[in-house]
Amino acid sequence: MRETQLDLSKLALDRSPSPAIGKMPRHRRWLSRYIFPVGILAGFIALLVAAAGHQLVPATPVTVVPVIVKRGEIQQVGTPLFQAAGWIEPRPTPVSVPALAPGVIEALLVVEGQEVEQGQPIARLISVDAEIAVEQARASLTASEGELQRAQAELCAVESRRDNPLHLKVQLAEARSLLAKTMTEKEKLPFLIKAVEANAEFARRNFDGKRNAGVGVPQVVVLQAERDYLATQAELEELQTRGPSLTREIEALQEKTRAWEEQLTLLVEERRQVAEAQAKVVSAKAACDDARLRIRLAELTLQRMRILAPMDGRILRLVAAPGTRVMGLEQTAGQSSSTVVEMYDPDRLQVRADVRLEDVPLVTPGAPVEIKTASSNHAIEGRVLQSTSSANIQKNTLEVKVELIAPPISVRPEMLVTAAFFAPDAAKTDESLENERILVPRQLVFTSPSGSMVWVVDGNNRAVQRMVTLQGDESDGLVVVTEGLKATDKLIASGSSDLRPGEAVIIREEDQTIGVGR
Structure with a gap:
């Protein structure tokens, strides 16, 4: 194999300064060393100022109100809207039957669930003390009548003495x-x-x-x-x-x-004696009247030893037992300290239904309701009465009262029911074509030469005057807005007197109560 000779000197780098680099102009070195870094820093600062500029400018604190969105579609009559669970109770409340006189209950004459008629005895109090009080009052009347006769005889004597001195x-x-x-x-x-x-x-x-x-x-x-x-x-x-x-x-x-x-x-003395005798007669007559009133009061107390039903109805609950002391109408009597039983009218019942908050806008007073319970084989007709004043935080529901129309005899208070709410009978209008309606409080709308206006906070937290188109007034001081607002807009409720269009604002508070529940 042929060996190749490598020349390592060819791999060496020439580190001697290049003639071209050594002759670079001075202004290019200033540009790379100072101008570029300063430009980058200035751009970064400008970016920060642009991002936080609205926070650096003084802003006016305002209170805002969200627009109210309400479903505007009118359902067909009889269309099921939603269902809610509830229970039956007397309408409007149970009737407390109190003891009108203080005493001790001797016997109860009714049981829970028993039907009673108006005037029927419900309970009996121990009446010995009341009977003695009647006898004492009658004896007091006899004594007062004797004093009256004596005063009248004295008056006749002094009048004769005056007329024939x-x-x-x-x-x-x-x-x-x-x-x-x-x-x-x-x-x-x-x-x-x-x-x-x-x-x-x-x-x-x-x-x-x-x-x-x-x-x-x-x-x-x-x-x-x-x-x-x-x-x-x-x-x-x-x-x-x-x-x-x-x-x-x-x-x-x-x-x-x-x-x-x-x-x-x-006849000075004789006239004085006549006037004195007349005063004694008047006093004796007043004593007789007072004695008669005491007799009436004692007899009334004796009558109240028998507690009677104030109306036709059914016994709901026995509150007091035999041997219990009741306070009657005494000033020291506390609330329910005299109640013996509670009654209700079987023909006047209502359902207290737990309606979810998202279904509350569908609740209309007078709307038909169908109630079902295990104690009745047939559905019971009902009608929406009203909503209660406060919601249940734990259940996230609002209680709605529903009147039972001709309730059957098998239903009783405290029975659990299921209430189906239906669309009410309402005329078909253009609102049925809308999915939602926007409502705003009437006091937040002001009039300008160009039309109706409201103050709105835009996405940049600036106050903006926006023209709106109104359709008509609703209940609770609200007005319907057909154009100019969106469901997410926030209206300025307070602090708008000194605002200028485009002025920066800061939201101090969001009021959720204006126009709601009024």
Whole structure:
């Protein structure tokens, strides 16, 4: 084999500087070293500014509201819409039958499920205390009537005393008699003085004669004559001084007589006694009325010892057992502390159906419903009444009340049912051609020279005025928008007073309640 000679020197690289490279222009080295890196950095910064520019510019905080999308297609009458499970309950609520008087239940006269008529006894309370209270009230009435008779008798007496004030007339007659007697004495006084003066003169002469007779007249006779003279003289002096006293006595008797006459005319005390007696009669009558009311109250309490059915119906539940104390209508009674049983009307029942939230827009008051339950061989007709006020978070459902039309006797409250909801009877309109309708709150629509407008937040978080076409008002303050909005648009609800078209905004809050459930 022929050996090939390899020349390794041919594989060596020539590392000597090339004449062309050594002569490269200086401006190309500046371009590769500085201009390209600076350009790349500037482009990167511009990209960052473009990406975060809307966050660097001051934005106005606003509250937004999503548009409301509602199904606008009207189904044919009788078309099944959806089904929901539920249970039967009394409509609108069970009727609580309370004890209207406090006491202890002696016996229950009904059982659960029993049909009762209005006025039929349901329970009986221990009535001994109520019977005693009635007897006490009647005794109190008898005593009050006795007090009334006594007051009436006293009134008759004082009225007779006022109309015929004989006691005053007697006093006046006595005063007049004393006055006349005193005046007579005063008129007789001059004559009495003359008589006594004559007697005094005779006694003086008799005394002087016997004293001058000397020893011929006994000393005793002289002394007797002196005594008679002195007594007559004293009587004369007394009569002479009696005149002023009689005058003053006459004046006093005249004043007394005038006072009695005035009192007889005014009858002040007698009138006061009559008024007082009349007040006693009124008070006694009021006491009698109060006693009669106490009798009525006691008899009413005794009647309430028997608890009666307030209506025709069926016993739903026994709440209290014999021996249970009920509070009646006392102020300290708590809620349901007096309830004995609960009733319901078998002809007034309803279904509380758990409707899924996505089916709630299909619920229409008055729409027909078909209810099926295991206790009935035939479907029961129903009608939608209304929806409840709050949804069930755990089930994600909303309870809808459905009225049972002519419920059969076999259905009872708390029975589980299946309710099939059907489309209501509604006129065919152009809305049946639409898949959905967009509704917005009426207060968010304003009028401009070019037409109806709303504020909308676009995809770049900027406020935009958008022209819309309105069709008509709905309930709850909503208006139908046929053109200008999409289902994903968000309307500016607050903070739009100072906005300018194209101004950057920041969504502070999204209000889901405006126009919903109003």
